Every structure is written in structure tokens, then in C-alpha cells.
Amino acid sequence: MTSTATQVSTILGQIDRTDKQPVLVYHSERLQCKLSEFLAGPFDQIFYPVKANNDPYVLREIGRKIPTFDVASLSEIEAVHPVVENAQYCFSHPIKDPFEILIAYEQYDVRDFVVDTAQELEKLSRLDADRLALLTVHVRISVPNAQALYPLDGKFGAADADAVQLLRAASALGCSVGISFHVGSQNMNPTSFHTAMDLAFRIAEWAGITVSVLNVGGGFPVPYVGDDEIDLLSFFFAITEQWQHRPSLFSNSELWCEPGRSLVAEAGSLVLRIEQRRGNMLYVNDGVYGCLHDGKFHGVVFPCRALWSRGGAAKEYFVLQGPTCDSADCLPYRVCLPSDASVDDRIEVRNIGAYGQVLATGFNGKHTYTRVVLTEAKVASEGVA
Numbered sequence: 001m002t003s004t005a006t007q008v009s010t011i012l013g014q015i016d017r018t019d020k021q022p023v024l025v026y027h028s029e030r031l032q033c034k035l036s037e038f039l040a041g042p043f044d045q046i047f048y049p050v051k052a053n054n055d056p057y058v059l060r061e062i063g064r065k066i067p068t069f070d071v072a073s074l075s076e077i078e079a080v081h082p083v084v085e086n087a088q089y090c091f092s093h094p095i096k097d098p099f100e101i102l103i104a105y106e107q108y109d110v111r112d113f114v115v116d117t118a119q120e121l122e123k124l125s126r127l128d129a130d131r132l133a134l135l136t137v138h139v140r141i142s143v144p145n146a147q148a149l150y151p152l153d154g155k156f157g158a159a160d161a162d163a164v165q166l167l168r169a170a171s172a173l174g175c176s177v178g179i180s181f182h183v184g185s186q187n188m189n190p191t192s193f194h195t196a197m198d199l200a201f202r203i204a205e206w207a208g209i210t211v212s213v214l215n216v217g218g219g220f221p222v223p224y225v226g227d228d229e230i231d232l233l234s235f236f237f238a239i240t241e242q243w244q245h246r247p248s249l250f251s252n253s254e255l256w257c258e259p260g261r262s263l264v265a266e267a268g269s270l271v272l273r274i275e276q277r278r279g280n281m282l283y284v285n286d287g288v289y290g291c292l293h294d295g296k297f298h299g300v301v302f303p304c305r306a307l308w309s310r311g312g313a314a315k316e317y318f319v320l321q322g323p324t325c326d327s328a329d330c331l332p333y334r335v336c337l338p339s340d341a342s343v344d345d346r347i348e349v350r351n352i353g354a355y356g357q358v359l360a361t362g363f364n365g366k367h368t369y370t371r372v373v374l375t376e377a378k379v380a381s382e383g384v385a
């Protein structure tokens with residue numbers, strides 16, 4: 001039996017066939033594997049962006065190895081706090097309410113805040129001098145995102161001259177200063193990091209400010225259908241190579257990253273149930289207002305496979321229709337499955353662990369999930385090496 005076939009039986013073995021909900025399957029060893037890859041990379045600290053997947057299981061597993069989290073809101077801190085002891089946070093949303101800043105600082109000991117405008121720095125400056133002395137203010141700079149499937153440069157990131165002013169102003173407040181950027185999510189080209197780091201170095205030199213952290217953000221890609229093969233090491237090499245040539249203003253600086261998609265995407269699969277078949281349209285129990293959002297709105301083609309095999313059926317292309325009444329709720333690409341697809345058959349959609357569950361809405365009262373965690377022990381007991 002091939003390992004793929006064995007894994008199918010392993011997944012089916014964990015699914016209650018009377019359960020009509022879509023099932024999120026987390027593959028524990030894949031998450032561990034990605035964590036190990038990043039831990040062996042060139043970074044002094046890895047901050048996991050909670051926005052990629054805030055499932056308590058994911059937060060707990062990640063927190064065991066890296067209890068450092070990139071958060072965009074107090075709610076994200078509150079999601080981590082009960083499940084990860086002594087978690088440390090970098091509050092990376094460039095716009096925060098002064099009240100959020102205060103709560104983050106006082107209740108959750110947050111000492112790392114991202115800014116990209118003078119307005120935001122002014123909010124931090126309301127803290128007293130003793131508190132400011134404990135802060136690292138990370139100035140988010142604008143860098144090219146052209147190589148990314150999801151550019152993230154549309155609204156945040158200070159232009160060069162503004163970044164220089166912000167670095168000087170943050171330093172004048174008595175804070176440590178850092179520089180952060182994001183090359184855009186699912187960025188296929190390692191040289192994007194090279195270019196962005198080069199810009200960060202030049203901005204620090206123009207400002208003449210010693211930098212305590214360079215945060216290269218996220219953007220590391222994962223394999224969706226149609227993508228070139230992805231070699232995470234080539235990204236690490238590009239970053240290491242550039243880091244070795246950093247200017248002296250960075251000589252005591254730490255190198256941080258914030259991988260979201262790359263850490264968690266491959267750890268999650270979604271098992272869909274076929275609720276009805278109409279010709280080549282399969283009506284399934286999750287859709288684009290659920291975990292399949294990125295398949296519709298961001299051009300992601302998720303790898304899919306049938307979890308049934310009755311033998312002899314040719315392959316055919318099907319349209320997957322989601323469970324809501326909105327006719328926009330269908331994937332914009334066809335999925336190749338055995339032609340005998342029938343009601344109650346299951347389809348596995350892979351690499352859905354990032355930005356799936358977190359983007360699911362309650363539209364039409366749908367999109368609630370059963371969660372299954374495939375641990376190494378469970379996989380081993382099903383006979384997978």
C-alpha cells in the first residue's frame with residue numbers, strides 16, 4: 001500500500017461518518033517539522049503571527065517550542081494567554097488604541113510595539129520615561145511586495161524619509177529601536193528578503209541609529225497547486241547572506257521573523273462531505289465563506305484528493321459549490337476527482353492550516369467544524385511510518 005493510501009485510511013479512521021460537519025484535521029508531525037525547520041534557521045527569535053491560525057491546539061503546540069507571538073489586537077493576546085504560559089508578544093498592528101497599548105503593557109508585559117507613523121509613536125510617548133526605556137519600538141518600513149501572491153504594502157509601511165524620522169524620534173524617547181517589514185504573503189522569491197534587508201540597512205544608516213532588532217516578517221511560501229517547488233532553505237540562505245553583511249549599526253542586533261502561512265498551512269487539511277451531486281457540480285459542506293476563502297479571493301489552488309476509492313472510475317473535473325445560498329460560494333477552479341463521486345463521499349483539501357479557519361464566517365449559519373488532531377501515535381497505530 002502506498003503511503004498516500006495509508007494516510008487516507010488514517011484520516012478516515014479518525015472521522016465519525018455520522019458527523020455531517022466539515023472536519024479540520026491537524027497533522028501534528030507536520031507542524032513539528034516546520035517548527036524544527038524554522039528553529040534551525042538563521043533567526044534569534046521567531047514570533048508566530050496569531051492571525052494565521054488561532055486554534056488553541058495550534059497555539060499550544062507552537063507555544064511549547066516558541067512562546068513568542070506576533071499579535072494584531074488585544075483579542076489575539078487573550079487567545080494565547082490562557083494556553084501558553086509566559087508568552088511574550090510583539091504588538092505589530094501599526095494602528096492601536098491608546099487603551100490597548102496601556103493594557104498590553106500593564107497586563108501582558110508587552111514591550112515590543114510596531115509603528116509606521118508619527119501619530120502612532122505619539123501614542124506610545126504617553127507612557128512615562130521609565131516605561132519608555134523598556135520598550136522596543138519597531139519601525140515598519142515599506143518594501144517591494146511585487147513577488148507576493150498577497151501584497152501587503154497597500155496600507156502599512158513608512159516610506160524611507162518618514163522611517164528615518166521615526167527611528168530618530170523613537171530613539172530620542174529613550175526606547176530601543178527595531179526595523180520590521182513584510183515582503184507580502186506567499187512570496188515566491190528569496191531575493192525579496194535580500195532587497196528589503198538592504199533597504200532596512202540603508203534606512204538605519206541614513207538615520208544614524210543603532211538598531212536592536214531586524215524583523216524580516218513573514219511571507220515564506222507553501223506549495224499550492226501550480227507553484228514551483230519551494231525550498232525554505234533558499235530563503236534562509238538569502239537572509240543569512242545579507243545578515244552577514246549588515247552594517248555596524250546592527251552588530252548587536254537580533255534577527256527576528258514572523259512566519260504564519262509557512263508554519264501552519266501544511267499542518268491543516270479540511271475534509272469536506274459531498275451533500276448533493278448535480279451533474280458535475282458537487283455541493284459540499286464548506287465553501288468560500290468558510291475555510292476556502294483564499295481559493296476564491298486570493299487565487300490559491302488548494303491540493304485536493306478523493307478519500308474514497310471504489311475502483312474503476314475515470315477522473316473528471318468537478319465544480320465545488322459551498323453550502324450557502326450565495327451563488328458566489330463556489331471555487332473558481334475545477335477539481336479533478338473520480339467520476340463516481342457521490343453523496344457522503346469525502347474530499348480532502350490540503351494545506352489549509354493558514355488563513356482558513358480564521359477567515360471562516362457564520363454566513364448562513366454554516367461553517368462550524370469538527371477538529372481532529374492526528375498525533376504521531378495515532379498515525380503510527382494506523383501503520384504509517
Ligand SMILES: Cc1ncc(COP(=O)(O)O)c(C=O)c1O
Pocket residue numbers: 049051052070092152182184185186217218219220258259260261262354
Ligand atoms: C505583521 C505581520 N507579520 C507576519 C504575518 C504573516 O505573514 P505570512 O503568513 O505571509 O507568513 C502577517 C500577515 O499578514 C503580518 O501582517
